[in-house]
Amino acid sequence: MKKAIILLLCMLPFYRLSAQNISGILTDSNRQPIEYANIIALNPADSAFVQGTTSDHKGAFSIAVPDEKAYIIKVSCIGYQTEYRNGNGAIGTLTLKEDVHLISEVEVKGQMPTFQLKGDKFVTQVQGSLLSKLGTANDVLERIPGIEGRQGKFTVFGKGTPIIYINGRKVYDVSELEKITSDEIRSVDLINNPGTEYDASVKAVLKIRLIRRKGDGFSVNATSQLSQTHRTSHYQQLNLNYRHGGLDIFTRLSFQQWKDWQQQENNQTIKADTVWNIRNRLHLESDGGSTYSASGFNYELNENHSFGAQYSGTFSMEGNGGWVSDMDITANGTADDHIHNVFTETANPARYHSVNTYYLGKVRNLDIDMNFDYIKNKSGKEQESVEDSQIGNDRIVNTRYEADNDLYAFKLTLSHPAGNGTLKAGTEMSWTEHRDSYVNPEHILPDSRNSLKEAHSAAFVSYSIPLQSWYLSAGLRYEHIRNRYYVDNVYNETQSRNYDNIFPNLSLSKAFGDVQTSLSYNAYTSRPSYSSLSSNRQYNDRFTYQGGNPFLQPTTTHDVTLNMSYKWLYFVASYQYNKNAICSSIEPYEDDPQLCIWIPRNVKKKQDLWVMLNASPNIGCWHPSFSVSLIRQFMNEWTVNPDRKPYHPRLYAGIQNMFNLPHHFILNVDGMCKSDTYEGKAWRPGFGSVHIGLSKSFLKDEALTLQIRAFDLLKAFRNSGRYYADSITFDTWNYSDSRSLTVTVRYKFNTANNKYKGSGAGNKEKSRL
Numbered sequence: 001m002k003k004a005i006i007l008l009l010c011m012l013p014f015y016r017l018s019a020q021n022i023s024g025i026l027t028d029s030n031r032q033p034i035e036y037a038n039i040i041a042l043n044p045a046d047s048a049f050v051q052g053t054t055s056d057h058k059g060a061f062s063i064a065v066p067d068e069k070a071y072i073i074k075v076s077c078i079g080y081q082t083e084y085r086n087g088n089g090a091i092g093t094l095t096l097k098e099d100v101h102l103i104s105e106v107e108v109k110g111q112m113p114t115f116q117l118k119g120d121k122f123v124t125q126v127q128g129s130l131l132s133k134l135g136t137a138n139d140v141l142e143r144i145p146g147i148e149g150r151q152g153k154f155t156v157f158g159k160g161t162p163i164i165y166i167n168g169r170k171v172y173d174v175s176e177l178e179k180i181t182s183d184e185i186r187s188v189d190l191i192n193n194p195g196t197e198y199d200a201s202v203k204a205v206l207k208i209r210l211i212r213r214k215g216d217g218f219s220v221n222a223t224s225q226l227s228q229t230h231r232t233s234h235y236q237q238l239n240l241n242y243r244h245g246g247l248d249i250f251t252r253l254s255f256q257q258w259k260d261w262q263q264q265e266n267n268q269t270i271k272a273d274t275v276w277n278i279r280n281r282l283h284l285e286s287d288g289g290s291t292y293s294a295s296g297f298n299y300e301l302n303e304n305h306s307f308g309a310q311y312s313g314t315f316s317m318e319g320n321g322g323w324v325s326d327m328d329i330t331a332n333g334t335a336d337d338h339i340h341n342v343f344t345e346t347a348n349p350a351r352y353h354s355v356n357t358y359y360l361g362k363v364r365n366l367d368i369d370m371n372f373d374y375i376k377n378k379s380g381k382e383q384e385s386v387e388d389s390q391i392g393n394d395r396i397v398n399t400r401y402e403a404d405n406d407l408y409a410f411k412l413t414l415s416h417p418a419g420n421g422t423l424k425a426g427t428e429m430s431w432t433e434h435r436d437s438y439v440n441p442e443h444i445l446p447d448s449r450n451s452l453k454e455a456h457s458a459a460f461v462s463y464s465i466p467l468q469s470w471y472l473s474a475g476l477r478y479e480h481i482r483n484r485y486y487v488d489n490v491y492n493e494t495q496s497r498n499y500d501n502i503f504p505n506l507s508l509s510k511a512f513g514d515v516q517t518s519l520s521y522n523a524y525t526s527r528p529s530y531s532s533l534s535s536n537r538q539y540n541d542r543f544t545y546q547g548g549n550p551f552l553q554p555t556t557t558h559d560v561t562l563n564m565s566y567k568w569l570y571f572v573a574s575y576q577y578n579k580n581a582i583c584s585s586i587e588p589y590e591d592d593p594q595l596c597i598w599i600p601r602n603v604k605k606k607q608d609l610w611v612m613l614n615a616s617p618n619i620g621c622w623h624p625s626f627s628v629s630l631i632r633q634f635m636n637e638w639t640v641n642p643d644r645k646p647y648h649p650r651l652y653a654g655i656q657n658m659f660n661l662p663h664h665f666i667l668n669v670d671g672m673c674k675s676d677t678y679e680g681k682a683w684r685p686g687f688g689s690v691h692i693g694l695s696k697s698f699l700k701d702e703a704l705t706l707q708i709r710a711f712d713l714l715k716a717f718r719n720s721g722r723y724y725a726d727s728i729t730f731d732t733w734n735y736s737d738s739r740s741l742t743v744t745v746r747y748k749f750n751t752a753n754n755k756y757k758g759s760g761a762g763n764k765e766k767s768r769l
Helices: 002-009 137-142 174-178 763-768
Strands: 021-027 038-042 049-054 060-064 071-076 083-087 090-095 114-118 121-125 147-150 153-156 163-166 185-191 205-210 217-228 232-244 247-271 275-302 305-316 319-331 334-347 350-363 366-389 395-418 421-439 448-467 470-487 490-512 515-526 537-541 544-547 555-566 569-589 592-615 622-634 650-661 665-674 677-679 682-684 687-698 704-711 721-724 728-735 740-749
Touching (some): 021 038, 021 071, 038 060, 083 090, 114 515, 114 555, 137 174, 163 174, 174 247, 275 334, 366 537, 569 721
Parallel strands (some): 021 090, 163 205
Antiparallel strands (some): 038 049, 114 121, 217 232, 247 728, 275 319, 319 334, 334 366, 366 395, 421 448, 490 515, 515 555, 555 569, 569 592, 622 650, 677 682, 687 704
């Protein structure tokens, strides 16, 4: 409690710490803030250096000077003309002009984006680059060095899944990335050392900044997409926006229907009194669909005050899926049984509701960012496993699972100039209740009814300041978590716990000529999802169950990351020490050695080393991006299985090619390969893939775009592995129908993105639901 009081007191000293400040705001010709510009105060008598700083993410700056006389203010930033201004005190808004030598018509029609390391941010300049013609925000993110994935499912190298913001607003539904066309994006910031204002479980942040459109009126953005694998899926979306003066009203509607197809083969050995071998060949299919709607408003009273609200809801239709499998069973090498299994799963209609309200203001030099969120969701599924045994040992198993969640969250962030830097502090609170139940009428597995109530409270403070040619940022975040676990509505003290943690953050950056460097240290946590904490047991087949672990502890990670860039080269190295790392484990089920269960377990410690080098030169109409990386895991948790494989690094090599062809065609040809390695306790074999795409825009202002993409042409992408336990070996081979052909048509009319600025509260807590 004493620590919390000390940190909360850190929120109070928002006083004017320097009596003589020169302050202002930098914007471009579209009134977008300019970040990381260099501002220098020069002595008017001899132009000698007096003091300097850089602009923050809102374009604001403040310089402490020794007296109240007027100084020469020099403002410079890559891509803009250098500006000089005489003044003192508040000098207002300065608009920088683009450097016509750097942003020419030739570059707008073909150059790759400028990748720059600015402080602790890796910035991709999309506006005026070839990336602006690719299609959507998804297409842009796929081609940023250090980001892997597609269709909203992205990971940051060495950090995992990032949280994503669009113009300062948290993205809850990743399908929203398909709505943003690439020519609407100004830049993308990749932050792999998030500050203390983010939840301690946030390892990486992506900030997408859009071009500010001028004028009022009505706009339309429509998308239709068809994807063909073994089966056909489709996606439809319509976005409407009306803007007048300071009022902005928006709505987005989408509908998708997907159909999955997979093939899998499992080979399982269980060494008990009898050595059992189970070879299972599965064919899996599933169907589903959902509608999504989001509506809201934003109102700007003036340039210093705005507020708004947004509602979004997802309504999933009843889904059906499952598999048909044939299982050959041997005992001590002798055929024992053959089982034909039909496993069906029916997903009940699900509901997801989310409400966000925000206020964004500025009172003198104090910036205020306040958000409130509420989330309600409910889901469920019913499963039936029909097993026909060759020796008459038939079995039918039925199960029913239901879950629902409520979340309330609040976040307040305050920032104020302090000396030559910026002091930021705030608080974040969330209250969550999770309820689930699992019923098996045949009583093969135990029934369970659990609920979990969690209260999170946090206080954070950070200070960033330029020191000559260096830039320093440091902060602390205190988090208190109160967890209460209930079984059949009865409080369970053993499975309930409290946490009190302090997470430090430190970043130091400097430019050595054309070489930009950033070194950072961060401590963060990874909390298990609510489903991982459940005591439920799910039936897969008569030999295999899966379930959660209510005794899981959060993972604490200490991370040191080095970022470097030189012209079109980018290098990143990260070392991570993980305490209580969470790994999926397969092990005997309770006292029956012939059964096994998949369950998450804590590993005492795990260390990881991540190294990546990227080169993105321009060679005529060819714009390649080469990446090589190495991932090395250090973990002392071995099994006694005699055929365990030794640890060695995973090597990755990939190339992305963009060809700027005549008549506004853009051709993409990409390929990658990965070597085999360990991931946690699982051995992962190597694999590769090749993709190709072609896009072209039509009509005035490129209002109509047609895109054709083919993924995994060689049908080589796999999700396979081998898992070990003391008496169990589990091999799986999986092909998830990754080879596909996708055709997308987009039409936009008078496009104007909504100006909603809510950043959300309890963002990581939402992802756990």
